[in-house]
Amino acid sequence: MANEATRAAASATARIVWDTADKFLRICGALDCQMADILEVVPADKDKAEDA
Numbered sequence: 001m002a003n004e005a006t007r008a009a010a011s012a013t014a015r016i017v018w019d020t021a022d023k024f025l026r027i028c029g030a031l032d033c034q035m036a037d038i039l040e041v042v043p044a045d046k047d048k049a050e051d052a
Contacts, residue, residue: 024035031038 024039027038028035
């Protein structure tokens with residue numbers, strides 16, 4: 001039972017990630033740009049990033 005739930009959650013997460021990436025690719029195609037031109041990576045814990 002837990003294995004099925006884990007698989008279902010992983011499948012749902014994969015769909016969300018794929019759908020999101022697909023949307024960004026479509027936006028980039030329309031704007032003729034790269035994903036890096038419209039996205040910014042922000043560390044989850046800013047304090048740790050500054051210490052590194």
